[in-house]
Amino acid sequence: MTPSTSVRRSPVAGVGLLLAAGLALTACGQVRASDPAAGATPGTSASASASASESAAPGASPYVEPGAGDGAPHYNENNAHRQPGEMSPAHAKDAEREAERIRPVLERLWKQRKWDPATVRAALLRLGYEEERISADGRRLGGSLTVQEMESRYRDGGYVTPEGARVGLRVHADACVTAFLQKSNFDVRANGPYLETGCFAPPFAH
Numbered sequence: 001m002t003p004s005t006s007v008r009r010s011p012v013a014g015v016g017l018l019l020a021a022g023l024a025l026t027a028c029g030q031v032r033a034s035d036p037a038a039g040a041t042p043g044t045s046a047s048a049s050a051s052a053s054e055s056a057a058p059g060a061s062p063y064v065e066p067g068a069g070d071g072a073p074h075y076n077e078n079n080a081h082r083q084p085g086e087m088s089p090a091h092a093k094d095a096e097r098e099a100e101r102i103r104p105v106l107e108r109l110w111k112q113r114k115w116d117p118a119t120v121r122a123a124l125l126r127l128g129y130e131e132e133r134i135s136a137d138g139r140r141l142g143g144s145l146t147v148q149e150m151e152s153r154y155r156d157g158g159y160v161t162p163e164g165a166r167v168g169l170r171v172h173a174d175a176c177v178t179a180f181l182q183k184s185n186f187d188v189r190a191n192g193p194y195l196e197t198g199c200f201a202p203p204f205a206h
Contacts, residue, residue, distance in 0.1 A: 084176075084201075085192030091175035095190035098169060099177045101127055103188045106167075106181050115181040117165040121147035124167065132170060144170040150182060151203060168199030 087095065105123050109115060124145055125131065132143035150164040164182030171177060171190075176199035179188040193199055 084194055085174055087172075087175045087190070087192045091172040092190060095171045095175040095177055098171050099179075099188050099190045102167070102169070102177060102179060106179060106186045106188060110181055110186045113183075115164045115183065115186075117147050117149050120165040120167065120181055121145075124169075129169065132168075140170075146170075146199070148200075150180065166200065170199055 102124065105127065106120070109120060109123060114120075121131070124147065129145040130143040132146045133141040135141055146168040148166055148168075150162045150166055152159040152161045162182060164180060167177070167179040167181075167188075169177040169179075170193075174192055175190065176193050177188065177190055178199050178201070180186060194202055196202055
């Protein structure tokens, strides 16, 4: 090798070394999503990683019950009084059968635009039900049918009671038929009793 050739290639070699060093430094500053060192599995997208980070953000609830209405901790526990009880299979069939007896009566009254409690009660008593009797201290004395006015609702600064009637039929200790009849619609269904209010669903304000 001649001295002139050695001098001519020396700058090129220096530039090459500088480029290689620059690439090495740049690579050290990058973390790829598929790199196991990044804490993500191969194929994980950047948006998925961002979502995971957001879900673990400070202030997020560490515990959410399955089936919780709004995701609040202990939702089901706090709203146990609003959950109907379980019916045995045999008693559920009995309740469904009674619901089928009541449904056509309420449908007829609804078409006739008769949904006041007195009319509804009289029509259902003709099916052979006996009106439920409750003692002053809350003990059941007999009967199975209760017909009441609709639950009052807060509207425009005060409580109002809509037109209509609601029905509760105690079929068994663990099985009820609940129904309502009002101007807009009617409904009949079989369900277990509520912890505090029997066949009727409790009001929202507890």
